[in-house]
Amino acid sequence: MTSAAFETATPDPIAYLDRVAATDIGRSYKERMLDELGIRPGQTVLDLGCGPGTDLASLARAATATGTVIGVDHDRASVDTARERTADQRTVTVRLGDLHDLPLPDRTADGARTDRVLQHVTDPARALHEIHRVLRPGGRLVMGEPDWGTLTVDHPDDDLTRAYTRYVTDEAVRNARIGSQLPRLAAGAGFAVPSVIPVTSVFRDAGAADAILGLERTTQRAVTAGYLTEEAARRWLDHLTTGPFLAAVTLYIVVAES
Known part of the structure; x- marks a missing residue:
């Protein structure tokens, strides 16, 4: 089922985040969030x-020099790397902490951002309540999160596409x-939501899509989970590597105010 066109080994998490940030897609939506x-x-x-x-310097x-930037992450290796990368920036501090229980006093900050983080946390609603707690009245929160239900990958066999995307939404994330849930969840945490900005990434090159989406790795996991057979996965990947390619997914930038 493997193909030389696609990456089969899971990349180092830090290297993967750096890779995404370096793409045109990554730079564009991050600038919009800023x-x-x-x-x-x-x-x-x-x-x-x-x-x-990745984004602390910006x-x-x-x-x-008169402001303060505080990075928080639950992963020790990421925190250590972030501290090394910002060691020469006296206005930046990085703390080990959980978004569900932020190591910060009430009304600490004027602004906050989350970037493709809430898709992974245990309880997004609780995390949003915590963010609301640490923002000052009138503070602004900007979130960038994908809706994987919008993922589409063109293939002549629609059943294979449905099986693949169903695995992504059911189990992979x-x-x-x-x-698309963020406006509702943010409102429930006490925020006003003045704007929602959809950013749709369209991939015409299979290799570029694989670098972000991990097409073969995800397909392998879908087989293990029973969403695709080995034969179906082979047909799926064969077309993606040889036929005209198109994939797309929408990320929503949600602006919230405390």
Whole structure:
């Protein structure tokens, strides 16, 4: 079932996050999130689920030398990497912590962001209540999350596409529909939601799509979970590597105000 066109080994998590951030798609939506956050000099800004610190420098530039940027992540290796990468930036601190129980006092920050984090947490509603707690009145939260229910991969056999995408939404991602659920969940946590911005990524190259979507790795897991047979998976991947390719998925940038 393996193909030389696709990556079969699971990439290192930090390397994967760096890879996505370096793509045109990654740079574009991250810039839009930064614009929507509207950071002013001197403000305190949180990067919740900061990973290896990919976005901390851009937040620090926006907050200027008079501001404060705090990154929080639950993964020790990511926190260590983020601290190393921002060691020369005195306005940036990185803390080990859980989004469900943030290690921050009430009304700490003027702004916060989450970037493809809430799709993985145990309880997004609880995390949003915590974020609301640590934001000052009038503070702004900008979230970027995919809705994997929007994922489409063109294939002559629609049944194979449905089986693959059903596995993604049923099992591969904990909160697979979080992108479109965020406005409702944010409102339930006490936020106003002035805007929702859909960003649809369209892939015409199978290799570029695989670098982000992990097409073969996900297909292998779908076989193990019983969503596809080995023969069906082989037909699925064979067409993706040889036929004209198109895949798309929508990420929602949701702006919320406390």
